[in-house]
Amino acid sequence: MRLTLETEALRLAEPFAISGYVFEHVEVMVTTLEEGAHRGRGEAAGVYYLGDDLAHMRAEAEAAREAIEAGLTREDLRSVLPPGGARNAIDAALWELEASREGKPVWQLAGLDEPKPVRTTMTIGADNPEAMARRATGYASAKAIKVKLTGELELDIARVAAIRAARPDVWLGVDGNQGFAIDELDRLIQSLQAHDVALLEQPLRRGREADLEGLSSPIPIAGDESLISLADVAGAVGRFDVVNIKLDKCGGLTEGLLMAAEARRLGLGVMVGTMIATSLGTAPGFLLGQLADLVDLDGPILIAQDREPSVTYEDGMLYAGAQVWGSGAPVRA
Known part of the structure; x- marks a missing residue:
């Protein structure tokens, strides 16, 4: 399994204000897991008020790279990485990778009914x-x-x-x-x-x-x-x-x-x-x-x-x- 980390800057359509903060753009980490013909992707913006920014997410993902590329499960990931953006992006990639391996959509793997609007x-x-x-x-x-x-x-x-x-x-x-x-x-x-x-x-x-x-x-x-x-x-x-x-x-x-x-x-x-x-x-x-x-x-x-x-x-x-x-x-x- 191979893990790739990429950075993307998302420009907002217009500034977005909340209590104590104004967003004009957001940086996200995009993860890709590849295993033979199968690929899984995930994206995360992190949690700004917890200091979980792009640099923090990338550092956590890199620290866990060896375990991830060794083929850990989604449940294993909950022990390897703490809650936050890095785990979210890799978790999503693992779900999609598993779906590709099994030939089933993620909603079926998750035990959900076929999703509706x-x-x-x-x-x-x-x-x-x-x-x-x-x-x-x-x-x-x-x-x-x-x-x-x-x-x-x-x-x-x-x-x-x-x-x-x-x-x-x-x-x-x-x-x-x-x-x-x-x-x-x-x-x-x-x-x-x-x-x-x-x-x-x-x-x-x-x-x-x-x-x-x-x-x-x-x-x-x-x-x-x-x-x-x-x-x-x-x-x-x-x-x-x-x-x-x-x-x-x-x-x-x-x-x-x-x-x-x-x-x-x-x-x-x-x-x-x-x-x-x-x-x-x-x-x-x-x-x-x-x-x-x-x-x-x-x-x-x-x-x-x-x-x-x-x-x-x-x-x-x-x-x-x-x-x-x-x-x-x-x-x-």
């Missing part, structure tokens, strides 16, 4: 309320919209109000991206409820999860930055209602499937999210999205140029055909 949110980066309302209107086919907040309480409330006025028809969620303090949540939640917001994601800083204990919220609260991998899911009980699984965080589809099963066992909702990604990086999450209550996989929409073949977005729905990734056929360069 899923409703996905379209994300609106933080800006002034008027600009965000225009963006919401521009997503004319969207059935669900997620709004990035910054922790500026009154401005954030105005942002949500403007978007809801522009799009009274959509499911609406907000992402706090760790921008708020616990003493602001009552006011925030009251205002969100008034605008029919259906989800509040990661309002508090990572490490302040215990502050949510005893909080009574009519709006479900999702954990994102607080919940990295399978080891974190049990700690969500009593603090979060929904677990946001991102393959770059947890280390790939193999771990993501385990997280979804554990969340269900504990009575928690399942959400599948993404870092900024091309269709190659999105397709494994699409399969996990078959098991989810909420899907937030709009990464390819945010970049200036996607790969071909690509996932499709139509009438607010996302579909990743097997030709995008994991078809079970030998993959050509």
Whole structure:
């Protein structure tokens, strides 16, 4: 088996702002595993707030190269590499390589039903309320919209109000991206409820999860930055209602499937999210999205140029055909 690592810079269609950060481009690591006539591919952007950048991902992958090229399994990989982008990219390549060997699509190997289109949110980066309302209107086919907040309480409330006025028809969620303090949540939640917001994601800083204990919220609260991998899911009980699984965080589809099963066992909702990604990086999450209550996989929409073949977005729905990734056929360069 031979491992190849490549770097690609993804230019965003326009700057994308969240609490404390503005993205203009993203670097991703693309992995390829080759074994005879069989090839597997994966892509990862890493987790910027954990220092899991391109250099970190490449260093981890190179450190594990000998074990990977010796022919480890996906389960072995969970012990060789920690959760993060490097493991995600290699895990995806192992899934596709196995699919090619077996002549079966990845969804069959994963024990899933044949995948169907899923409703996905379209994300609106933080800006002034008027600009965000225009963006919401521009997503004319969207059935669900997620709004990035910054922790500026009154401005954030105005942002949500403007978007809801522009799009009274959509499911609406907000992402706090760790921008708020616990003493602001009552006011925030009251205002969100008034605008029919259906989800509040990661309002508090990572490490302040215990502050949510005893909080009574009519709006479900999702954990994102607080919940990295399978080891974190049990700690969500009593603090979060929904677990946001991102393959770059947890280390790939193999771990993501385990997280979804554990969340269900504990009575928690399942959400599948993404870092900024091309269709190659999105397709494994699409399969996990078959098991989810909420899907937030709009990464390819945010970049200036996607790969071909690509996932499709139509009438607010996302579909990743097997030709995008994991078809079970030998993959050509």
